[in-house]
Amino acid sequence: MDTPLTKPLHPEFKTQPLLAAVFPLAESDARAALRQMMLIRRFEEAAEECYMRGSIHGTMHLSIGQEASAVGLCLELRRSDLITSTHRGHGHCIAKGADPRLMFAEFFGKDAGYCRGRGGSMHIADVESGNLGANGIVGGGIPIAAGAALAIKQQRRDDVVVCFFGDGASNEGAFHEALNMAALWHLPVIFVCENNKYGMSVSTERSMSVPHVADRAPAYAMPGVRIDGNDLLAVLQAGRAAIDRARGGGGPTLIECETYRIRGHSRSDRNRYRTKDEIDAWKARDPIAAFESVLRDAGLMSAADIEALRAEVAAEIAAAIDFAAAAAPPDAADLTEHVYIAA
Amino acid sequence: MDTMIEPTAALRELSYADAIYEALFQAMTEDERVFLLGEDIGVYGGAFQVTRDLFHLFGGERVIDTPIAELGAAGVAVGAALAGGRPILEFQFSDFATLAMEQIVNQAAKISYMLGGRAAVPLVMRLPAGSGTGAAAQHSQSLEAWFGHIPGLKVVQPSTPHDAKGLLRAAIDDPNPVLIFEHKLLYKTKGHVPEAPYRVAIGKAAIRRAGRDLTIVATGVMVGRALEAAASLDAAGHDVEVIDLRSIRPIDRETLVASVSKTTRLLIVHEAVKTLGIGAEISAMIAESEAFDRLDAPIRRLGGAECPIPYNPVLERAAVPQVDDIIRAATDLIERGA
Numbered sequence: 001m002d003t004p005l006t007k008p009l010h011p012e013f014k015t016q017p018l019l020a021a022v023f024p025l026a027e028s029d030a031r032a033a034l035r036q037m038m039l040i041r042r043f044e045e046a047a048e049e050c051y052m053r054g055s056i057h058g059t060m061h062l063s064i065g066q067e068a069s070a071v072g073l074c075l076e077l078r079r080s081d082l083i084t085s086t087h088r089g090h091g092h093c094i095a096k097g098a099d100p101r102l103m104f105a106e107f108f109g110k111d112a113g114y115c116r117g118r119g120g121s122m123h124i125a126d127v128e129s130g131n132l133g134a135n136g137i138v139g140g141g142i143p144i145a146a147g148a149a150l151a152i153k154q155q156r157r158d159d160v161v162v163c164f165f166g167d168g169a170s171n172e173g174a175f176h177e178a179l180n181m182a183a184l185w186h187l188p189v190i191f192v193c194e195n196n197k198y199g200m201s202v203s204t205e206r207s208m209s210v211p212h213v214a215d216r217a218p219a220y221a222m223p224g225v226r227i228d229g230n231d232l233l234a235v236l237q238a239g240r241a242a243i244d245r246a247r248g249g250g251g252p253t254l255i256e257c258e259t260y261r262i263r264g265h266s267r268s269d270r271n272r273y274r275t276k277d278e279i280d281a282w283k284a285r286d287p288i289a290a291f292e293s294v295l296r297d298a299g300l301m302s303a304a305d306i307e308a309l310r311a312e313v314a315a316e317i318a319a320a321i322d323f324a325a326a327a328a329p330p331d332a333a334d335l336t337e338h339v340y341i342a343a
Numbered sequence: 344m345d346t347m348i349e350p351t352a353a354l355r356e357l358s359y360a361d362a363i364y365e366a367l368f369q370a371m372t373e374d375e376r377v378f379l380l381g382e383d384i385g386v387y388g389g390a391f392q393v394t395r396d397l398f399h400l401f402g403g404e405r406v407i408d409t410p411i412a413e414l415g416a417a418g419v420a421v422g423a424a425l426a427g428g429r430p431i432l433e434f435q436f437s438d439f440a441t442l443a444m445e446q447i448v449n450q451a452a453k454i455s456y457m458l459g460g461r462a463a464v465p466l467v468m469r470l471p472a473g474s475g476t477g478a479a480a481q482h483s484q485s486l487e488a489w490f491g492h493i494p495g496l497k498v499v500q501p502s503t504p505h506d507a508k509g510l511l512r513a514a515i516d517d518p519n520p521v522l523i524f525e526h527k528l529l530y531k532t533k534g535h536v537p538e539a540p541y542r543v544a545i546g547k548a549a550i551r552r553a554g555r556d557l558t559i560v561a562t563g564v565m566v567g568r569a570l571e572a573a574a575s576l577d578a579a580g581h582d583v584e585v586i587d588l589r590s591i592r593p594i595d596r597e598t599l600v601a602s603v604s605k606t607t608r609l610l611i612v613h614e615a616v617k618t619l620g621i622g623a624e625i626s627a628m629i630a631e632s633e634a635f636d637r638l639d640a641p642i643r644r645l646g647g648a649e650c651p652i653p654y655n656p657v658l659e660r661a662a663v664p665q666v667d668d669i670i671r672a673a674t675d676l677i678e679r680g681a
Binding site: 082084113114115116117118119123125127128132133135136137140142143144145146147148149150151152154155173174176177178180181184336337338339340341342343 | 376378404405409410412414415416417418419420421422423424425426427428430445446449450454455456457458459460461462463494495497516517518519
């Protein structure tokens with residue numbers, strides 16, 4: 001289905017064909033980007049292993065297969081820029097600069113964790129590095145991002161806010177209310193939809209009245225751009241344009257990153273709503289493998305460099321788990337601490 | 344003649360609405376992080392004329408008319424508070440906060456805790472509430488107990504112009520989300536309000552009238568009705584203590600327990616629906632306290648009837664406690680245990 005709504009994307013935001021583009025990253029940045037994606041992947045694989053072994057309880061939502069959107073956007077951000085994240089937020093948190101040791105400590109419920117063991121995976125945050133937090137409510141972070149952008153604007157800072165959310169959140173009222181206000185007030189916020197095709201089990205075809213989330217941008221007079229969310233360089237280019245625009249006072253942009261979560265929605269998902277063929281087809285579009293081949297082809301990293309980096313990342317995650325396992329648990333006597341901030 | 348005594352300067356009086364205005368004006372003058380957002384609070388001056396000319400004095404960046412989008416506006420306020428702003432969000436009617444429950448209950452109330460105390464949401468919400476204006480079921484509710492049930496929120500209900508100013512200023516200073524329920528019938532009432540900025544501590548009840556025979560704990564507009572009832576009861580020889588609860592969360596347990604221990608009888612009066620209300624909480628609090636053994640009569644509650652607020656003025660009056668209801672209940676309690 002191709003309705004007229006898909007056509008009026010803002011011309012300045014059409015992604016350039018990759019081959020025609022100058023390679024948009026310095027060598028060190030390219031290596032850092034790959035490292036961040038590998039770190040997220042290994043972090044989540046290890047978190048899943050810990051969950052299986054019973055050292056992490058509750059639930060968690062893995063973003064395996066979606067690493068490029070988190071890293072591509074955050075690569076362009078300063079530490080003083082802010083992000084809001086989602087229930088599937090491990091990647092955003094790492095990409096914005098969080099320490100995997102403190103994230104694992106949180107997942108293990110330890111006092112040394114980012115949330116002192118009160119939040120867990122679904123509320124992971126690192127305010128110091130500019131992550132205002134994951135969110136257990138679909139769409140909950142979207143108006144919060146607009147509000148943070150409003151405060152930034154009032155304070156005459158040139159920082160921006162990147163608001164991550166999923167395709168499901170674009171059906172929430174909060175999305176529409178926030179985009180309207182952000183556009184109305186020219187707020188420095190970039191709305192980044194990671195469209196992974198499913199809101200839990202219901203596909204976008206069955207839940208959205210338009211084919212693409214980006215189609216919703218024209219309703220709020222903001223540019224809407226749809227990109228291959230598994231292509232790090234495409235994310236980077238779209239993100240850079242939107243971030244520059246927001247930083248320069250040009251207002252918000254909606255970026256739709258088409259991607260896929262390889263794992264189920266959460267730990268309880270039995271994958272009854274999608275086929276193995278579909279999952280396999282997306283596994284073949286793995287964003288990390290794709291970027292590795294870009295780097296090899298460009299002569300920026302050899303296969304041996306890449307494997308060495310993978311080993312380095314695996315060692316960092318193993319050390320993070322050791323740190324978390326050894327950390328002290330919170331004291332139940334402090335149960336109600338932090339409900340209120342002391343005046 | 345130089346021996347003439349100067350007349351004592353009359354205490355300065357302001358209306359409840361003007362007292363709130365003054366607190367907003369002073370806070371905005373002193374702290375540029377403080378800003379207002381809400382529906383029709385700009386050139387219109389607010390549905391109840393509380394923000395008046397603040398739009399002209401401080402400009403559209405600090406007095407922001409939001410679209411009619413309560414959920415989004417509440418989220419914007421939460422985000423601004425997280426990023427260093429000091430937002431004061433006016434809900435045009437407290438009933439409309441039901442549209443923003445997600446942001447108030449799941450986000451504002453919990454962010455500090457979920458993040459282990461590493462983030463604060465210094466957000467003030469003003470909510471015009473209550474019945475008596477003929478606005479019927481969707482513009483007349485008293486929903487304060489809903490919010491009082493949520494750890495992480497603070498909830499206050501000023502009953503005088505003095506407290507309207509002082510509690511608002513305390514709320515602006517507070518690093519936590521605070522909801523202020525302002526009864527619409529109180530906006531035009533007048534009382535003494537010092538001009539210089541001051542704070543009324545959140546979490547402290549006020550003894551409005553000391554007495555020996557019965558404690559009446561009242562909230563919001565019911566404080567005035569309880570005092571009126573107490574004056575009548577006094578004429579009949581009954582000495583009633585009236586406590587203005589002022590703060591729903593936290594509740595001033597100490598003042599309540601001490602008062603009931605002294606008077607040995609308790610009547611709780613609020614406008615919100617009686618079932619599962621603040622009266623039930625206070626009643627249980629006393630039953631669980633050392634005051635229980637001192638009781639000479641069962642605890643009694645007066646609250647809103649089991650119906651939405653109706654339009655017809657006779658029905659509307661019947662839906663919430665009136666002075667006569669308080670006098671009857673109080674007399675019954677005092678005579679029962681005598």
